[in-house]
Amino acid sequence: MIKVGIIGATGYAGAELVRLLFNHPEAEIAAISSVSFEGDLLNSVYPSYTKLNTQICENQEDVVERSDVVFAALPHGLSQEIAEKVINKGKVFVDLGADFRLQEEETYEKWYDGKFTNKELHKKAVYGLPEFFRDEIKNTKLIANPGCYTTAVPLGLAPAVDAGLIEMQNIICDCKSGVTGAGRSLTMTTHYPVMNEGFHPYKVANHRHSPEIEQTLSILSGENATVTFVPHLIPANRGILATCYSRLKKDISIEELQEIYENYYKDEYFVRVLAQGNVANIHNVRYSNLCDISVHIDEHTKTLVTVSAIDNMVKGAAGQAIQNMNILFGLDEKTGLEIMPPAF
Numbered sequence: 001m002i003k004v005g006i007i008g009a010t011g012y013a014g015a016e017l018v019r020l021l022f023n024h025p026e027a028e029i030a031a032i033s034s035v036s037f038e039g040d041l042l043n044s045v046y047p048s049y050t051k052l053n054t055q056i057c058e059n060q061e062d063v064v065e066r067s068d069v070v071f072a073a074l075p076h077g078l079s080q081e082i083a084e085k086v087i088n089k090g091k092v093f094v095d096l097g098a099d100f101r102l103q104e105e106e107t108y109e110k111w112y113d114g115k116f117t118n119k120e121l122h123k124k125a126v127y128g129l130p131e132f133f134r135d136e137i138k139n140t141k142l143i144a145n146p147g148c149y150t151t152a153v154p155l156g157l158a159p160a161v162d163a164g165l166i167e168m169q170n171i172i173c174d175c176k177s178g179v180t181g182a183g184r185s186l187t188m189t190t191h192y193p194v195m196n197e198g199f200h201p202y203k204v205a206n207h208r209h210s211p212e213i214e215q216t217l218s219i220l221s222g223e224n225a226t227v228t229f230v231p232h233l234i235p236a237n238r239g240i241l242a243t244c245y246s247r248l249k250k251d252i253s254i255e256e257l258q259e260i261y262e263n264y265y266k267d268e269y270f271v272r273v274l275a276q277g278n279v280a281n282i283h284n285v286r287y288s289n290l291c292d293i294s295v296h297i298d299e300h301t302k303t304l305v306t307v308s309a310i311d312n313m314v315k316g317a318a319g320q321a322i323q324n325m326n327i328l329f330g331l332d333e334k335t336g337l338e339i340m341p342p343a344f
Contacts (some may be wrong), residue, residue, distance in 0.1 A: 074095075098112060180238055201204045258295060
């Protein structure tokens with residue numbers, strides 16, 4: 001049985017890890033921590049866990065000592081020191097934050113105003129998007145777990161990138177997120193009277209996920225990719241919908257495009273390429289580790305339009321982290337994650 005520790009268990013991603021691991025047959029939660037709620041029962045923070053989880057939030061040191069794998073669901077800038085302690089003890093560290101996602105320190109400094117405190121440690125980190133980097137994930141103990149937008153966008157574009165169908169410059173990524181993506185702390189933009197019946201973009205053309213999306217697309221294509229990324233906040237708890245527009249390099253029929261996508265993902269359990277004519281919808285992936293993708297062609301402008309939908313708390317955070325853990329420990333990566341979304 002894998003002993004799991006969760007640092008930051010009272011945040012939304014941490015609490016989602018607890019929910020998903022509750023039914024994992026090969027893992028058990030050994031310890032949890034929370035700076036804000038140290039000494040408190042987790043189920044006093046989340047009453048839905050009453051009788052199902054009776055653990056007390058402890059300190060980070062106890063979590064590291066008692067675990068085989070440590071998940072850190074923390075804001076950026078807080079994971080590097082913990083990761084070093086975990087790796088030095090020969091254990092596995094999965095960072096749900098942004099500290100290890102970017103390969104270049106200069107880029108990290110520009111977007112997160114931070115430094116790589118241990119450059120050798122960063123060289124060991126593997127970007128944990130299993131559908132693309134599964135072999136690398138198997139050979140590391142340090143996973144940079146991607147976020148929600150940075151999962152949905154590349155998954156939607158990868159087959160077209162791999163087939164050389166699209167231009168890699170000026171890809172437009174028009175994305176929408178449920179409010180849980182903003183975290184548990186309340187702000188004016190996530191306050192109910194502002195969110196309800198509202199719909200607005202934020203951090204327009206200046207979001208920290210832009211260089212991360214470009215990094216993944218550049219790796220997949222072998223050339224420099226650029227994106228215009230604009231996220232929007234919608235009045236829903238969960239979900240990421242990524243609608244991406246890219247210029248086609250050559251004429252292709254929708255039937256050919258559909259076949260390329262279906263073949264690319266034919267062995268990927270968590271990716272569902274929808275039948276031609278259907279459109280991806282966050283409603284159909286809720287509470288699951290699935291990614292639904294639909295593909296479309298605007299014949300008038302020779303534009304590829306891809307729509308990808310994920311649950312930002314599962315495939316965009318905790319579920320993907322568990323998928324990475326499963327790979328690292330030699331389990332079927334579906335273990336504990338075969339979750340059917342509710343129909344309504």
